[in-house]
Amino acid sequence: MIPPVDLPAGVRLPPEVRAAGAGAQQEYRAALSFERVLLGQLTKAMQATVPTDGEDGEDGGTSGTSAATQTYKNMLPGQMADALVAGGGIGLASDLVRSLRTGRP
Numbered sequence: 001m002i003p004p005v006d007l008p009a010g011v012r013l014p015p016e017v018r019a020a021g022a023g024a025q026q027e028y029r030a031a032l033s034f035e036r037v038l039l040g041q042l043t044k045a046m047q048a049t050v051p052t053d054g055e056d057g058e059d060g061g062t063s064g065t066s067a068a069t070q071t072y073k074n075m076l077p078g079q080m081a082d083a084l085v086a087g088g089g090i091g092l093a094s095d096l097v098r099s100l101r102t103g104r105p
Contacts, residue, residue, distance in 0.1 A: 007032060010086040014094070027100065031093035032085060038092065040081035047077055 007029060017028045052065060052073075065073075084090065 007036075007085070009082075017097075024097075027097050028093060031096040031100075032089065034096065035089050035092040036081050036085045039084050039090070040077050043077040043080045047073070 011032070013025055013028055017024050
């Protein structure tokens, strides 16, 4: 049995998943959780490609990034992933559940 997965605030399961029962809901929640982790990793990788103050040599190499700014920058990928999932995601969860179900006997 799949353990329960907490979803970000504002995420509603699609009507067909809610109507399919508790097992289908757990499967979809697990797939949506995977989608959220993947989106978090993708946004983190994207953020790493953006130069921060001081990295491009504009200020003589001294970085003026405070601890608070760094904390917010570290939180950004997770918050973006939560917002994407709350907005319906990229469709990966639905595709995952569909492919898992067609592979079952």
